[in-house]
Amino acid sequence: MCNKEKGLLVSIIVLNLTIALTGILIAKDKKLTVDNKLRIHFIDVGQGNATLIQLPNQEVMLIDAGKNNQGPKVVNYIEKQGIEKIDYLIGTHPHADHIGGLDRVIYNCKVGQIYLPQVTHTTETYLDLLQAIKSKRKQIIATQVGLKLIASSNLQARIVGPVNNNYQDLNNWSVITKIKYKQNSFLFTGDTEAKIEADLIDTNINLQADLLQVPHHGSNSSTTISFLKSVNPKYAVISAGDNNRYGHPATEVVARLKQRGINIYRTDKQGTIIAISDGEDITFNVEAREDTSLTKSTSVKITYLSLEEEVVEIRNQGSNKVDISHWRLVSTTGGQNFVFSAGTIIEEESTIKVVAGPNATAGEDKLVWDDWYIWNNDGDGAKLYNSKGELVSKYLSY
Numbered sequence: 001m002c003n004k005e006k007g008l009l010v011s012i013i014v015l016n017l018t019i020a021l022t023g024i025l026i027a028k029d030k031k032l033t034v035d036n037k038l039r040i041h042f043i044d045v046g047q048g049n050a051t052l053i054q055l056p057n058q059e060v061m062l063i064d065a066g067k068n069n070q071g072p073k074v075v076n077y078i079e080k081q082g083i084e085k086i087d088y089l090i091g092t093h094p095h096a097d098h099i100g101g102l103d104r105v106i107y108n109c110k111v112g113q114i115y116l117p118q119v120t121h122t123t124e125t126y127l128d129l130l131q132a133i134k135s136k137r138k139q140i141i142a143t144q145v146g147l148k149l150i151a152s153s154n155l156q157a158r159i160v161g162p163v164n165n166n167y168q169d170l171n172n173w174s175v176i177t178k179i180k181y182k183q184n185s186f187l188f189t190g191d192t193e194a195k196i197e198a199d200l201i202d203t204n205i206n207l208q209a210d211l212l213q214v215p216h217h218g219s220n221s222s223t224t225i226s227f228l229k230s231v232n233p234k235y236a237v238i239s240a241g242d243n244n245r246y247g248h249p250a251t252e253v254v255a256r257l258k259q260r261g262i263n264i265y266r267t268d269k270q271g272t273i274i275a276i277s278d279g280e281d282i283t284f285n286v287e288a289r290e291d292t293s294l295t296k297s298t299s300v301k302i303t304y305l306s307l308e309e310e311v312v313e314i315r316n317q318g319s320n321k322v323d324i325s326h327w328r329l330v331s332t333t334g335g336q337n338f339v340f341s342a343g344t345i346i347e348e349e350s351t352i353k354v355v356a357g358p359n360a361t362a363g364e365d366k367l368v369w370d371d372w373y374i375w376n377n378d379g380d381g382a383k384l385y386n387s388k389g390e391l392v393s394k395y396l397s398y
Contacts, residue, residue, distance in 0.1 A: 002079045002109035035278075038181045042213070042265075042273040043077055045070040047241030047248070048097035051188060051213065052078060056181060056279075057155055061088040062105065063177065063188050064098040068125060071104025077272075078109060087112040088149055088157070091129065092174045092190030094121035103132035111138065113149075117173040118142045118165055143175045145203075154279065156180045160207070161192065163199045171216060172196045178209065182279025187231060189215040189222075197227035210282055211235040211275060214257075218249020220335045225379035228260055235263045235275070235282060242268040251391070252332040255383060259396045263288035298386070300324065300346060302395040305382050307375040310357040312382050314393075316346040325387065329354055331374055332381035332394075338369045 041052040045066030052074075053061040060083050065074040078086070089111050091099040105111070106129075114133060120126070133140060141147075143159045150157040161176030174190025187209035193216065200207060212233035215222035217240040236257050240248040249266070257264050265273045266289055274285040299318025304311070312329065316322050323345055329338040338354060344367075346352055355361075356369040375397075384393040 001082065001084055002075050002105070038179075038184070038277040038279075040186065040211075040275040040277075041077070041081075042237050042239055042267055042275075043074060044267040044272045045073065045101070045239075047217065047244040047246070048100070049092070049190070049213075049217070049239045050074050050101065051239075052081070052083075053179070054081065054083070055150070055155065055157075055179075057150070057152070059087040059150070060085065061090065061149075061157070061179075062086045063090045063175075064092055064190075065101030065105050067097050068100035068104075068128075071101030074101050075104055075108045078105070083109075085110040085112060088115065089113070090115045090143075090175055090177060091117075092188075093117055093170050094119065094123065094126045094173075095170060095191065096123065096125040098190065099129050100125050103128045106132040106136055106138070111136065113141055114138050115141045115143050115147075115149075115159075115175065117162065117175050118144070119167075119170065119173040121170065145205075149177075154182050160187075160205050161189075161200055162196055163203050163205075167196075169193060171221075174215075176200070178207075181277055184211075184277045184279055184282055185209040186211045186213075186275075186277075187233075188213045191216040191219075191222075193221050194224050194227075197222065197224055201226060201230050207231045209233055211237065212262075214238045214249065214253065216248075217244075217246070218253045219246065220250035220252050223253045223256060225256060225333055225376065225381070228256060228262075229379065233262055235265065235284075235288075237273055237275070238264065238266045238268070240266065240268040244268070250335075252330065252335060252381075252383065255394060256332055256381065259381060259394075265289065298322070298392045300384070300392060302382050302384055302393045303351070305375070305380075305395045305397040307377045307380055307397050310355060310360065310373060310375055312354045312395075313351050314346065314354065314384065315351040316348060319348050321345050321347045324352075327387055327392075328385040328389075329369075330383045330385065331376075332383055332396075333376040333379070334374065336370075336374055338367075340367075 039054040043050040048066035049064040050066045051063040147159040157179045171191035177188045179186045207230045218238040303315045304313035325342045353366045356374040381396040
């Protein structure tokens, strides 16, 4: 098992005890996996990521370990599962909220293979990780697309991204791992951004997965509609910190998931999430969250969205005029905002159009958003918020 840092003497005692109780410890470990189930623990480490995966072949994988101060929590969690070894340790990318706790894991746990992306960093956190790896005389395996970690008839694990090695943003170097167990598949994405999602789609790699770990903690810079179409998950898990300063997960991302009927699980609201697969069905330790961002009741609705024509129609279906000053119209894919100017009124049973693109012109009851394209033709959605920031209407178009 993983040991706390208590000095050499304690380590020797623990080692001797481990040897003496080998039969008991093995039995305990086998008890966790003898049912041939795959268990994924999305550990609640606040604003970060730490994903522990107990594989049905009795091996263990750890993807990230949260920030530096979360290292002890991750080690304790691993220990409580009766785990003796991390067979596959993956650091998705050099940001501290992902790799910060990995050095503590390496110092305190028996670790097999270590996988990192082909990018370096100069932060103290990253250097601490390298020092821990060096101190254990381990070698780093540089990830690349197609790298197979496990390849058996019923269980496969491989690296599917990033697909290039020329990215400027560290997020886009995130190691993307896909695991398939019999009929179930799982996709782990790190802080992958929309550009990498597009690159993945272009490679024609089979991205379909029953469970998607939502990229970048649910940031609106990721989880595009095109990507969701390709993955087509039934379940989505968002690893984020409660009331984090980044606003993760973005309301637009949650809306995209809901619009596709995807069951959502969130560590910021539900704590540690555990998904269990028998190869056919996936169950969870908690219930999927309901959409608590209920639409504010109003007579003003988005009634039409044409992605190609770059036009949105907003109609007041009521019998009284409505002042929509400072209301916001938002593209759910790109995240662009259009703010209605002061004094904008929609008369009763009337429609306002918002247009965009090089040929867009203003007119009666027609407003110009931008002289460039706003909407993603592969699929996009529009959301309308009132001046209080309350969602009043949404519309999805493909």
